[in-house]
Amino acid sequence: MTRFVYQCTDCGRRYPRDAVRYLCPLCSRDYRPGMPLLGVLSAQFDYEAIRAKFGKDKPDWNVFSAVEKKWFPPMPVGNTPFFRSVALGEELGFSDVWIKNDGLNPSGSLKDRASFLVVAEANRLQEEVIVAASTGNAASALAAVCASAGKRAVIFVPHNAPRAKLAQMILYGATVVPLQGTYDDAFRLSLEYSAKRGGLNRNTAYHPLTIEGKKTVGLEIWQQNRWRVPDVILVPTGDGVILAGVHKAFYDLKAAGLISRLPRLVCVQAESSDAIHRYVESGVYEDAARPDTVADSISVSIPANAHWARRVIVESGGFSLTVSDREILDGQRVLAARTGVFAEPSCAAGVAALRKLRGSNRLDRGAQIVLLVTGHGLKDVEAAMRSLRLPASVAPTLAGCESALKAQRKKGRR
Numbered sequence: 001m002t003r004f005v006y007q008c009t010d011c012g013r014r015y016p017r018d019a020v021r022y023l024c025p026l027c028s029r030d031y032r033p034g035m036p037l038l039g040v041l042s043a044q045f046d047y048e049a050i051r052a053k054f055g056k057d058k059p060d061w062n063v064f065s066a067v068e069k070k071w072f073p074p075m076p077v078g079n080t081p082f083f084r085s086v087a088l089g090e091e092l093g094f095s096d097v098w099i100k101n102d103g104l105n106p107s108g109s110l111k112d113r114a115s116f117l118v119v120a121e122a123n124r125l126q127e128e129v130i131v132a133a134s135t136g137n138a139a140s141a142l143a144a145v146c147a148s149a150g151k152r153a154v155i156f157v158p159h160n161a162p163r164a165k166l167a168q169m170i171l172y173g174a175t176v177v178p179l180q181g182t183y184d185d186a187f188r189l190s191l192e193y194s195a196k197r198g199g200l201n202r203n204t205a206y207h208p209l210t211i212e213g214k215k216t217v218g219l220e221i222w223q224q225n226r227w228r229v230p231d232v233i234l235v236p237t238g239d240g241v242i243l244a245g246v247h248k249a250f251y252d253l254k255a256a257g258l259i260s261r262l263p264r265l266v267c268v269q270a271e272s273s274d275a276i277h278r279y280v281e282s283g284v285y286e287d288a289a290r291p292d293t294v295a296d297s298i299s300v301s302i303p304a305n306a307h308w309a310r311r312v313i314v315e316s317g318g319f320s321l322t323v324s325d326r327e328i329l330d331g332q333r334v335l336a337a338r339t340g341v342f343a344e345p346s347c348a349a350g351v352a353a354l355r356k357l358r359g360s361n362r363l364d365r366g367a368q369i370v371l372l373v374t375g376h377g378l379k380d381v382e383a384a385m386r387s388l389r390l391p392a393s394v395a396p397t398l399a400g401c402e403s404a405l406k407a408q409r410k411k412g413r414r
């Protein structure tokens, strides 16, 4: 842990760590529910101290952490696999494609990283209740980490979230309020509830340590890539907090003099949930009118972190694009069949995006490209079933099996 202050990403004002909790007090005066957050805070470290303390031979990652190690919950998070897939690269038309499989976190998504750090902060502040809005993964992650730390999670979530995610949060012992509404409703209600009843609010981007938590995935990529910065990282994007977190990792490393350039960040959104994409393209912010996508984790009308996300995409020399549900489900099948990684639909958006970019001049064929797999496919089996058909069952005799196999071969040829 190195000393840090919070800096407003809108006005640049700086605040001591314990002078603020969520947003910049000045900028957030103009914030009303129903718009992207104003005054999101970024932790700015003593980068000279990091440079002096950090060594690659025996890396101490705590120097990049905004919460002291002694407050960490007893649940290991992160250190997920990072590997190259030649077969997927060949399929997609790029020669150096890598996967960071964050679906292998304890609750099955990258959200464990943010929840871990916010619960550590709750330990430090002696807050026993943590409140959050979620499309599903942030809540299951928070519930899991709270279970390990003996805290109470209060969760607002759309009632139609994938069932496995709902099952997770309830099994982990969270208090769950399923809403007959959208994720955007959940976001608003969670803020209203914690303002009235107290507790620490973990809403994404609203609590600045959600970004610091998600940053650890970028630090790991750098280390696992043998201290090299990849050329491109594809990020499935809803609220734009993973994007900001990945950027923050490389921003911190650069500020500490450990690297000299940033990876290009490519923002991938679903066609119906494209507010950040359109913001990047036009420079003008507008809500997504009616988010309705199979990729529930990136389904949002009003991305909480739209302003910061747009800036990091542009600053990194990256860009954004959208993909359809059909392309997402195709991407899910390609990823599974070429790599053995069963990812939830949002992550398949990255595969779909690469497919679309083949032959365009936006990405070099030979660039080192990292696909961020953010969530496990078993979290939403229903979604995967939409794009596949189970073979008909047959009588348990060899003749029955042989005729079934023959029928399947015929179908395969067609």
Ligand SMILES: *Cc1c(COP(=O)(O)O)cnc(C)c1O
Pocket: 109, 110, 111, 137, 138, 204, 236, 237, 238, 239, 240, 241, 242, 243, 297, 298, 344, 346, 347, 374, 375, 376
């Ligand atoms: C939350 C989430 C995302 C999107 O992250 P944002 O920070 O909202 O942009 C993508 N994929 C999965 C699996 C997620 O849980």
Ligand SMILES: [Zn+2]
Pocket: 008, 009, 010, 011, 012, 013, 024, 025, 026, 027, 028, 039
């Ligand atoms: Zn401000």
